[in-house]
Amino acid sequence: MTGVIVVVLVAALAFAAQRRTFAAYPPAPAGLAVLHRGEAAFIEGVAEVLFPPVAGLAIPGLDAQLPHYVDRHLAALPRAQRVQIRLLFAAVEHVTLVLPGEEPGGRRRFSRLSAASRIAVLQRLAHHRNGLIRLLVTALRSVLVLGYLGHPANLHQLGLSPFEIESVVSEAEWLFPRVGALKVSIPYGPEDRSDPASARGARPPLEPNGARHRAYDRAGRVSR
């Protein structure tokens, strides 16, 4: 009988631990290739407090589609670096089980804490005496800043989006195909050269307030 009680207790504890640490995440946004729903929820949880709505920037973190940006970034990385970043997410998501938030019930995973508690946890970790723990926040912040500030709407708002530049043809364009394509697909020849090193390639400097890349006028993310 004692054995049965112990087994039931252990099972109950395991179930509670599993619920607290891994389960009950909201469904993942559609279109993610690498991130699972827990990671997406964690990224949203960080983005909400790291980039709140403020004047001067077009959109807050929650609207910046950061799970999709991070997903695309991870998909493009070598496996070792992808694993490292996912371990980083898992570490910060669960660090509050060891270093709990200060609110009642703060010993929950990071993404289930209140916004006030989440930013307080990040502040505490960012100034931790242990350099490795500080490094966790630095690395996490870096991954998300790249996506948040790199959002076309924010760059456009700050006047920092790339310039609109007329397409030119250099010797490389008629010698090499696009990445992954065959050489028969090259649409140019030497007569098409229009780069600055060619006879008809001279163009004036851009204007500091000149036209910016069309794709950055839109609110969504772009890839050329």
Added chain:
Amino acid sequence: MSVQLSQSTLGARERVRVFAEYDHTFEEQAEVVVVGSGPSGAVAAYELASAGHDVILLEEGPPFTVRDLELDGNLSMTRTMREGGLRMTRGTTMPTMQAIALGGGSLVNSAICVRPPDSVFDRWATGFDLERTSRAELDPHFDAISEFLGIAATPDAVQGRRNLLFKEGCEALGVSSEPIERNVRGCRGSGECFTGCRSRAKQSMDVSYVPAAVRAGARVLTSVQVQQVRRSGRRVTGVSGQVVAPFSHGRRDGLGHRFRIDAKAVVLAAGCTATPILLQHSEDLANASGQVGRNLQFHPGVAIAGVFPEAVDPQFGATQGYQSLAFLEEGFKLETLWAPPPLLSIRFPGLGEDLQARFAELPRMAVWDAIASTNRSLGRVRKRFRSLDPKLEWRLHPDDAPILRRALHVIAQIFFAAGARHVLPGVHGLPDLLKSVEEAAVLDSPAVKPGDLVMGGNHVFCTTRMHGDPTQGVVDEDGRCHDLENLYIADTGIFPQCPSVNPMLTGMALARRQAHVLSERL
């Protein structure tokens, strides 16, 4: 748009091979095989092909056309950099990068071309038994490369406010400064050198020396990863490896096509961190001295952002347009700097609204940096298990830390002399903002420990160093390995010490000299 192509154009294209064309394992022969199409390799291939030799130039990365360039700085790095741009040193932790693309680092660097002063070569000569590696000896090579690439001082028209503010700050302090000389023709000031020049103004190797080498008869094979240098006695016989898909980070992606190139001579120009790994994977080739992979040096860089009262419009202007060589003897060089704003911003202090307040300052911001000559700070390149990526061990020597502290202090002084309202020092343990010259004095105090500095490993050197004594170095003054009759190394790994200035031009000049020597020996 033309469709009629001349025989010479078709012939040139025939000499180029890209990933989509490999459909079987293959073997080829050449007089010389050059491994790596970065600045040194591209120059070597061009010079040898121009001298009439049968040359094959191998590159692991793909060629990038303008339409392949990614505007997002972070995503661009995942495509153009090894390890997705996330390579770090161990010991003293510091990010460092190596490009993987036709043209190597020249595709994504800021095109800085600086000739080291005489004093650098004097130190090399006396410290490393070198007799012919002087500034005077190399000047004809510098001149020829400068003419070929159109190297010239950055004109005022494309400096932009953030570069000219540096000039004004230096002038106010009586510090000499000058426009940076770059391998650029017709720069328009888009400030996007680090993601590849869409204007094709930058004369990166993929639009300059590599096409010229093809025109001269060289064959260029891209998406091929060299895994071994083949040897027979005191001679090498060629290289072998596998085809790799673009952006696959070295995976074969199921193709499995292998290749072998037989050649009378091999020139390794795979880069300072890749060449020693290749030698180590080739049964520890050329390492009788035990120096392969040792003596790793960087130009560790530090940077400060300064915020001005008025708009700076930092997106416009040459990526790096101004510099000061006034402090070279103290061990550092100062430069202006720009990069995709998200990449610059990962170092900003604060979280939440504090962090976003810094983002909002970007339109009024300039960033200036220093690269330091830290000749006491040495490290090592080791191979990893079942990988061609290097393990980089490097530690900042405590006696070199004051150079970086002093550099930070000088940059802050220039910012305030130029009218900055405050600066973001980016040093752990210091205030997030420094608002006056007096406050900035803390940057040069012993309170700043080496571990507090946030550095980047800009340039890499010395892992196959040149030395007159075969027991002390890997290659001789002609770049030939001491242990082997026909294996040459032509990248910044052969530098005996850091050159104190941006290394691309020096690497190209040494490669040009080597190519001429090799040409005579073939």
